[in-house]
Amino acid sequence: MIEVENLRKDYLVKGAKEGIFSRGKQKKRAVSDINFTIHPGELVGYIGPNGAGKSTTIKMLTGILLPDGGTVRIDGLDPFHQRKQNCRNMGVLFGQRSQLWWHLRLDDTYRLLKHLYEIPDQQYKARLSTLREILELDEFWQQPVRQLSLGQRMRGELAAALLHNPSYLYLDEPTVGMDVLVKERIRELLGEINRRDGVTILLTTHDLEDVERLCSRVMVINHGNLLYDGTMAELRRRCPADSSVTIDIDGEPSLPDSLRNVKREGNRVSFNFSRHMGEGELLAKVISQNHVRDISITEPPIEDVVRDLYEGGEAK
Amino acid sequence: MKLYAYFLMAYFSLKESLTYWKDYISFIIFSVFRLVLQLCAWYALYHSVDFSPVMGRSYETMITYYLVMEIVGNFTSANGIAGTLEQRMSSGEIATDMLRPAAPRGILIARSWGEKLYYFIPSVLIFFASVVVVGGIQLPASPGVFTAFLLSLCLGYLINLTFELVMATFAFWFVEVNTLRWFVSFFTALSGTAVPLWLFPSWLQAVCRALPFQAAAYIPMQIYLGGTSPAEIFSAFGTQVFWIIGLFLLQEWLWQRGKRRIVVLGG
Ligand SMILES: Nc1ncnc2c1ncn2[C@@H]1O[C@H](COP(=O)(O)OP(=O)(O)OP(=O)(O)O)[C@@H](O)[C@H]1O
Numbered sequence: 280m281i282e283v284e285n286l287r288k289d290y291l292v293k294g295a296k297e298g299i300f301s302r303g304k305q306k307k308r309a310v311s312d313i314n315f316t317i318h319p320g321e322l323v324g325y326i327g328p329n330g331a332g333k334s335t336t337i338k339m340l341t342g343i344l345l346p347d348g349g350t351v352r353i354d355g356l357d358p359f360h361q362r363k364q365n366c367r368n369m370g371v372l373f374g375q376r377s378q379l380w381w382h383l384r385l386d387d388t389y390r391l392l393k394h395l396y397e398i399p400d401q402q403y404k405a406r407l408s409t410l411r412e413i414l415e416l417d418e419f420w421q422q423p424v425r426q427l428s429l430g431q432r433m434r435g436e437l438a439a440a441l442l443h444n445p446s447y448l449y450l451d452e453p454t455v456g457m458d459v460l461v462k463e464r465i466r467e468l469l470g471e472i473n474r475r476d477g478v479t480i481l482l483t484t485h486d487l488e489d490v491e492r493l494c495s496r497v498m499v500i501n502h503g504n505l506l507y508d509g510t511m512a513e514l515r516r517r518c519p520a521d522s523s524v525t526i527d528i529d530g531e532p533s534l535p536d537s538l539r540n541v542k543r544e545g546n547r548v549s550f551n552f553s554r555h556m557g558e559g560e561l562l563a564k565v566i567s568q569n570h571v572r573d574i575s576i577t578e579p580p581i582e583d584v585v586r587d588l589y590e591g592g593e594a595k
Numbered sequence: 596m597k598l599y600a601y602f603l604m605a606y607f608s609l610k611e612s613l614t615y616w617k618d619y620i621s622f623i624i625f626s627v628f629r630l631v632l633q634l635c636a637w638y639a640l641y642h643s644v645d646f647s648p649v650m651g652r653s654y655e656t657m658i659t660y661y662l663v664m665e666i667v668g669n670f671t672s673a674n675g676i677a678g679t680l681e682q683r684m685s686s687g688e689i690a691t692d693m694l695r696p697a698a699p700r701g702i703l704i705a706r707s708w709g710e711k712l713y714y715f716i717p718s719v720l721i722f723f724a725s726v727v728v729v730g731g732i733q734l735p736a737s738p739g740v741f742t743a744f745l746l747s748l749c750l751g752y753l754i755n756l757t758f759e760l761v762m763a764t765f766a767f768w769f770v771e772v773n774t775l776r777w778f779v780s781f782f783t784a785l786s787g788t789a790v791p792l793w794l795f796p797s798w799l800q801a802v803c804r805a806l807p808f809q810a811a812a813y814i815p816m817q818i819y820l821g822g823t824s825p826a827e828i829f830s831a832f833g834t835q836v837f838w839i840i841g842l843f844l845l846q847e848w849l850w851q852r853g854k855r856r857i858v859v860l861g862g
């Protein structure tokens with residue numbers, strides 16, 4: 280279980296230059312007293328705009344950065360002060376940083392990891408052949424890492440993060456720079472690892488499709504504050520973004536004046552409505568006043584929902 | 596076994612270094628060039644006038660000093676650990692070291708062994724080639740002296756290693772500053788690797804004796820050249836162990852305070 284309580288991080292940044300000498304350091308709050316609990320087996324998406332504090336949070340969870348306030352406990356362990364013990368049970372992937380040996384082949388790095396994590400021979404062989412298969416590493420198995428394409432390298436990185444069979448997996452932008460097919464494969468794989476092995480996954484991303492397809496739960500952070508923590512469906516419901524409704528009507532339509540963004544095309548009428556603003560009655564009125572043959576409602580794209588939240592929309 | 600992982604890291608870092616083989620060739624050429632220049636200078640000096648009284652040692656001793664120092668200097672050197680840490684901190688690569696169930700300093704040292712071997716192998720070859728060219732060097736007076744020399748050599752490495760780790764901790768406080776390099780190179784002048792310390796004026800020799808640098812390379816060298824009594828050899832070991840313990844405690848103290856300041860950059 281991951282327990283985070285009032286977690287805070289302030290970075291020291293150079294202050295603005297005022298006069299010749301006074302150029303003191305200023306504190307910049309990157310993560311501001313956040314709280315959450317992640318239970319074993321959850322797959323949680325962690326999203327937010329650039330500079331929101333996602334990577335900073337992950338660094339504190341993985342024990343490579345000392346928090347300035349609050350606590351992190353992973354199965355009761357303090358990741359910073361009990362770093363080595365905590366490391367054994369976690370896999371980490373930073374999308375823009377490599378943990379593979381640049382001039383060597385993939386299996387060199389894996390061999391080293393085997394000894395670092397003291398993985399028994401049998402287990403190592405079994406695990407490696409599974410990973411080789413599902414991540415399709417064979418086609419570039421012999422090449423030094425520096426010659427791999429981005430997507431190929433990421434598959435190699437993922438295998439490195441999973442080799443010692445961790446219970447916790449932290450992924451900071453794992454799908455960055457991947458093509459649609461590889462992305463899809465990585466998503467499937469993460470889903471499978473989560474379901475089959477019960478690995479708890481926390482994943483940050485800017486591709487909301489990752490979250491939609493994978494995560495049962497999503498946390499949104501902005502300016503260091505946790506703005507939302509809940510299901511994707513609930514997130515949609517709370518946000519003011521518009522859904523669009525298209526109705527096929529028999530005969531002349533009679534529409535309330537307060538409908539927004541009405542478009543007519545013969546018998547087909549479309550307009551926008553927002554669940555958030557309690558426009559449900561309006562929709563009911565349209566349906567009761569007309570002879571409706573067909574109706575379809577398109578949910579707002581998730582990007583719109585999240586954009587509202589990022590721009591300071593009032594969820595929560 | 597966990598220890599094997601550190602050997603693997605040393606081996607991999609050697610392997611990675613060897614991918615830059617063009618650097619390697621220029622390094623070897625430079626080393627040979629430097630050695631030839633030093634030998635020629637001493638040859639010229641000693642053969643113009645009789646220099647022995649001035650230098651306090653014979654020509655053969657001088658040549659032996661420089662050739663054996665080629666090995667001693669390279670073996671005892673722990674250069675590069677501080678630089679590597681600084682570079683890994685400023686690029687954020689330090690994160691990968693800290694995500695492993697291993698000691699970050701252990702990883703740094705293991706990596707440095709790879710690089711060490713990278714420089715040590717040619718220096719051994721250059722040494723033997725030079726010995727043949729100059730027609731032999733002085734050998735240690737007895738097997739006992741030679742053993743003492745080897746032991747002192749290992750202690751010398753530990754002095755440089757602990758000193759380098761002290762330097763490395765500076766990276767926690769000055770991530771953006773690259774003052775480490777010239778700082779280190781300033782002290783190599785006082786370590787006896789470039790000039791035998793007996794040539795220094797006595798006040799400078801006193802300064803050197805108060806610093807750890809001569810204890811790393813100059814002490815083993817003196818044992819090799821002989822003229823040191825068993826009592827003196829033991830007191831030399833004592834000096835070396837003193838520095839190792841002192842520097843070890845200092846780096847441990849600095850490291851524990853500094854590691855809280857690690858800011859893993861990037862991401
Ligand atoms: N080492 C540092 N020194 C000073 N400020 C930093 C440092 N690292 C991050 N910050 C600041 O802290 C804030 C949070 O950064 P963080 O890397 O956590 O963002 P993020 O959510 O991961 O963003 P992105 O999606 O762009 O990766 C940013 O405003 C950033 O400028």
Ligand SMILES: [Mg+2]
Pocket residue numbers: 333334335451862
């Ligand atoms: Mg980030």
